[in-house]
Amino acid sequence: MTIIVKKTTQLIAGMVFMYGIYVIVHGHLTPGGGFAGGVVIAGSFILVTLAYGGDFLKLVREESGTTIVESFATILVIMIAVSGFLFGTKIFFNNFLPKGIVGHLVSAGVLPLYNIFVGTEVAASIFIIFLSLIIFKEESPK
């Protein structure tokens, strides 16, 4: 890509990443949540990849790392769901943490944790679909 695209990417990509984290963390207060924020985070990675090419992120190793992160996030979501068994009543997806005050950042029990893990999982999934469609062509044997 040209120098204009690269410089603009340098300026924008970090802000896009931070905005994705904001959408995920404030998911139980404002519109948005794990899915939207995860896709925004994946968008920042896609921006960097499109501007600087496949070699910029050392993508051969990034690919296996992304699958591990995504599977790990899913396992964590299920483990948080199961951990309701250990505390309180025997209900799957029990909201066992204290609720707090409605409208504060630290409130709503386990819902922010669900948001964070689902966001991680969605970001990894979208990014690896993008990588498999774009990058695998380059490493195929001629």
Add this chain to the structure above:
Amino acid sequence: MELAISIVTGFMILGALYAIHAKDLLSAVIACGIVGYSLVICFLLLRAPDLAIVQIVVDTITLIIMVAVVINSSREESYSRFDTQGYITAATGILIIGILLYFFIISIQSLDVLGKSSLRMAKYYIEGAAQKTGSANLVTGVVFDFRGYDTMGEAVVLVTAVLGVLTILRLKGKK
């Protein structure tokens, strides 16, 4: 508001029709973008900001991925003339669509008016969600607390889809 939604829906139909008939595949992808962004406007008019945010982000990412794929592959649509079997297939499709439309018209007369439904579960969700879940955003409260199984299923479906994409598209095996 219904007039605005009708106009936007008309745009969506035009975009979908153009996407089918475009010679250049890049134009077809951009026309699919018209459908997605018009859907965002529909969600905003119907006061659903959560859905609008998810739709606009996912639509943008999908458009980027599709443009990248189309640029990397051939942009010309492979076009073939109808033969006899093509006509038989088209006639069968039109017949099935007509039958489905008949049952659709029968079933839609027994439904409630849009937005004025008398669903008891939804009323229960709306009344006590903020106190029961402690979440100020009602949608997050429903998605992650009342309907936790659905969200876990979506996450598992996404992981399964990624595994399928990797299995199909990976050209070089692991060493």
